[in-house]
Amino acid sequence: MGMTLSEKILLSRAEKKTIKAGDTVLVQVDGVMMHDLFAPKVREIFYAMGFKKVWDNERIAVINDHLVPAKTPDDIELHKMGRLFVEEQEIKRYHPGDGVCHILMIERGYARPGEIILGTDSHTCTYGGAGVFATGIGYTEMAAICGTGNIWLKVPETIKIHLEGYLSPGIASKDLILKIIGDLKADGAIYKALEFSGPAVAGLSLAERLTVSNMAVECGAKAGLFPADEITAAYYSELGEQSVAQIKADPDAVYCRTMHYDLTALTPQVSKSPNVDDVSDIACFAGLEIDQAFLGSCTNGRIDDLRIAAKILAGKKIHRNVRFIVTPGSQRIYEKALEEGIIQVLHESGAQITAPGCGLCSGILGGIVPNGDRMISSNNRNFLGRLGGLTSEIFLASPATIAASVLTGKITDPSRGS
């Protein structure tokens, strides 16, 4: 019987001859990631469990991003404890503050096709865009992996998402994943994996795929996997990795459900707080005034996203009533945006450009949205009160929709031209 992408990857790391959806298997982990909020707890629990040395100091990443730049002295204490763990265990992949964890994991080649990666963050599923089986866990389990290199995982059933057509101008892969979440709802893929396939996959860049996989967890999915193909291989080859696996599902793999999407027919989508799955065509909300806009996060903080915004904003000024916050996903993205003149364009348009990190998406750093204000945002969550006041209103949308909206001061369809 054929295997899904998840089954193939999990089998390759399990001491088993066959596996199928529903089995619980102990697997060898290829790498882990922990961020600043939880690294101190991982350290404390690791030693409390009786472990002395991590299983592999070259496969562990410790990344400061949720509290960068720190807001309080307590934040720095967390960073110090994380650094202590790095020093005690001689952990190689240490990033004291140069980008969002999920962006760095792909940018630095820490997560590679065909691998199993676990992270102390629910958006670890992002790496599925590069054909990595990646998902989030708590800090207690992270400590157990650091000690053993293993974790038990239930082999998920898979929902196949068959994609056809091409994205039209002004339409992004963000619109696709918002549409899928609106259809599946917040619990539609609990305990399951999503697997993206079909002719349209070859037309999506790695960055576009990462945006889609990033939000798989918003419909409850354990992982959101794209095949690793020529596009994936070309990306890793640029990083100097010549031998990454190309991996796809078997043609006769068994799926619990198949959904079809035609990218050509897709329109801009928005998700209205407080539920990510409350998704509508932008026409339902176009014209609503906005107070703030955010471009950044592990969903849409990549150079491709900044380029889209700069193209729309070049030579123009944002609406005077709008606060527009732009947070590049990493220092390298920031540097590239400087080189390409993107930072200058955004700056001249009136954007407030902040240091790389999770920014306001973590709900604790600059740009918090007050009660009664409305924000349009490129991130992945708009839960009740997450980004500020309990009566703030957050619309999730694509970078193009955000850029078009900051110009008019209203929610604006970027595919309609101006």
Added chain:
Amino acid sequence: MKISGKVFKFGNNIDTDIIIPTKYLVLPSLDEMARHIFEPLRGENFSAQLSPGDVITAGKNFGCGSSREQAVQCITACGVKLVIAESFSRLFFRNCINNGIYVIQSPSIPGMLSERDQVEIDINACEVKNITSGITAKFEPLSDFLYEIVQSGNLIDYFKTRKSW
């Protein structure tokens, strides 16, 4: 093992930002964090209403959103050792097991429980008894492997004695 207490009932898609908002994650102790449990929905003093043995029940997708294990640990810090929901986010489910919380997943049991009902749960007999209404129901037990972790108290104690999975 038997657990008895009052029921506190929540709806669908209760996310971990609601159980413990991000801004409280930097507080130095779990007890301080736990004072803010469910604050966005239930206001500032909800934790004072919870007593050891009480049970939290919810609808679909309980604990969705962020991986923050503090959401589960704040629940245990309030003395709650058992949660019942129609379905759970997988991350929250794992975090419950790893912190010694017994998890009952049932499409029907949350519907037979109301806020402040008195309940008794017999884990060995796989039975939930609603003392207030008199209704009883059976549930699917956890697998032996997961129950072993729950019975250890938490994953830390599990590893202290076993050293490996």
